[in-house]
Amino acid sequence: MPDTPYRWRWVALFVILAAEVMDLLDSLVTNIAAPAIRADIGGGESTIQWLGAAYTLAMAIGLITGGRLGDIFGRRRVYLIGAVGFTLGSIACGLAQEPAQLVAARAFQGLLGAVMLPQGLGIMKEIFSEKEQATAFGMFGPVMGLSTVGGPILAGWLVDADLWGTGWRMIFLINIPLGLFAIGGGIAFLPEWKNARAVRLDLLGALLAAAASALMVYPLVQGREHDWPAWAFVLIGLSVAVFAVFGWYERRRSRTGGDPLVEPSLFAKRGFSGGMVLGLVFFSAMTGFWLTFSLYTQLGLHYSPFKAGLTGIPSSLGMVVAFVSSQALQRFGRTVMHAGLVVMVLGVGGLILTLQLAGTGVTPWQLIPALTVAGFGMGLVMAPFFDTVLASVEPHETGSASGTLTSVQQLGAALGTAILGTVFFERIKTTDFVKAEQFTLGVEIAMLVVVFAAVFLLPRHARTHAEAASDADTPAVPEPELTA
Incomplete structure (x- = not known):
């Protein structure tokens, strides 16, 4: 500097x-x-x-x-x-x-x-x-x-x-x-x-990671339209194999003095590996939530695009309030993430109940309480995520860890669009929009339970921004994307 x-x-x-x-x-x-x-x-x-x-x-x-x-x-x-x-x-x-x-x-x-x-x-x-x-x-x-x-x-x-x-x-x-x-x-x-x-x-490493990611997402999106042919499952299995080859290649490149895309030593750390699982599932759940809810309001409730955008305001505001509150709650460490997941489950559960009680006549005003609670829970999980996971890595690994976590966040968003979008469209084939959205929200809750368990793998407390900034030559804590 x-x-x-x-x-x-x-x-x-x-x-x-x-x-x-x-x-x-x-x-x-x-x-x-x-x-x-x-x-x-x-x-x-x-x-x-x-x-x-x-x-x-x-x-x-x-x-x-x-x-x-x-x-x-x-x-x-x-x-x-x-x-x-x-x-x-x-x-x-x-x-x-x-x-x-x-x-x-x-x-x-x-x-x-x-x-x-x-x-x-x-x-x-x-x-x-x-x-x-x-x-x-x-x-x-x-x-x-x-x-x-x-x-x-x-x-x-x-x-x-x-x-x-x-x-x-x-x-x-x-x-x-x-x-x-x-x-x-x-x-x-x-x-x-x-x-x-x-x-x-590391061009070969980048190509391997790109191929593995594409092989995972493509069949999840296209398989449903082709009634889940054998090639869809073959591609998913091939994706897992290519990810394994990527891990082997990165370790080999590191041992031979090259510059790996991802420091292999990161995967030996429970906090970082747990953070990758947590991030992949949580950002999948969050992105899938936004996608299917937007589709439900427009295709199921026949809201105009502008009205659908306005309907989502309570969730967004709840998220913003959580981000503003996060600094004051920092001393509670990963407990904040656990609390956020509980709050988010309550919000999603409240949304299921609201749809059950109001049916196709539900109004944006009736959705406000559940959406606000769900958004606040999302924010409580997102705000400390990067700080908490990065507390488990060494200073020289921070740059690689930050980039990897940000990529995992985006990959999770792609998977959420593929997985929960597919669940939503599959249910529409056999039931109405209300029940399809309720079922999709139930899958969302199951994903959040997995995230809750993964939080126990993280360090108990995050590093402060000052500690993180002094540890690495690149910004240690990337700002999370609010993918919706």
Whole structure:
């Protein structure tokens, strides 16, 4: 870190935040807009799932190597490549004429977003003094909160408003001014930085991880539409085998003095391995919750996209309140996560009961109590997640552990879209929308029980932000994505 922090650092922060906002909005908007998109350009039920899964799966794959690209080629240069690519991907989404084009453009967005986002966090670590870093990284909380509340509402309003006849396309085209600001600001105000130590890119490891992830998600989404043929189960089994090969290769690369994507020593730590299981299942459950609830309100209750976006506000506000409260609760350690899971189960259970009592005549006002409780529980789990898991790793492992956890978060989001989306659509074949949503919420509760058990594997207490920041050369605690 330079003795004198970069003088344009606060302007640079807003440039980096613009990139974060683009990513947050694009991880939220398709759940609200998916029914309108399908009605316009066609596609099967799996198209709705792929609109979210293609983005998050590509993001998970790209994040594995995104940070390393900045170390090798320079963070400012790689950030600009990512920002330009993400903006072009947004334009491609807005101009897509058929489902395959839109899904491909969504995957391109996610991949370039994974190239762009780690560079901003790395640049912030370099340009802010240790005293300023708490304030700078603290800005992410309000931005995330506003995005998770405003993203679905904005998406619903844009679809209903049909500005200049663009309909759902405007949810992607609105990224153009944000992208131009991120690009122009990056050129003008972001400093260049490059790792002084030569870092080699683990290309084979990245390909193995990408292949294993894709082999897992694809059959979970497409298998249902083909009545679960044998090839779907073969691909899932092959995914497990490729993940095993990936683990073997990373250990071998580490022993021979290479730069592995993931430090093999991490998997020997109970806290980190447990955190990966916890993160994978929890973010699957959370993302699946948002997707199926949005589909239920629009397809089952016939809400407009704007009304569906407004209906989700209580859950988003509950999550924001939990994030604000998390610092005061930090001293209770992993107990906060256990409490959050109990609260979330109560909220999801309350939602099942509300649907049972109100049926197809349920109103947004009747949903407020259960959604608020569920959202508050989500926030209590998410807020301490990264800090608590990273408390189990050594200082030199923090950078690799942070990147791996963020990739797991995105992979969990893709799996949640695939698994719970599939459960929801399968139930619709044999029952009505109310019972399909109730059954899906029951599966959600079962997943949260698994998460509750996994929390016992974590360290009892998280490290403070100051301890984490002083331990690693890269930001130790990435901000969690509010994928919805």
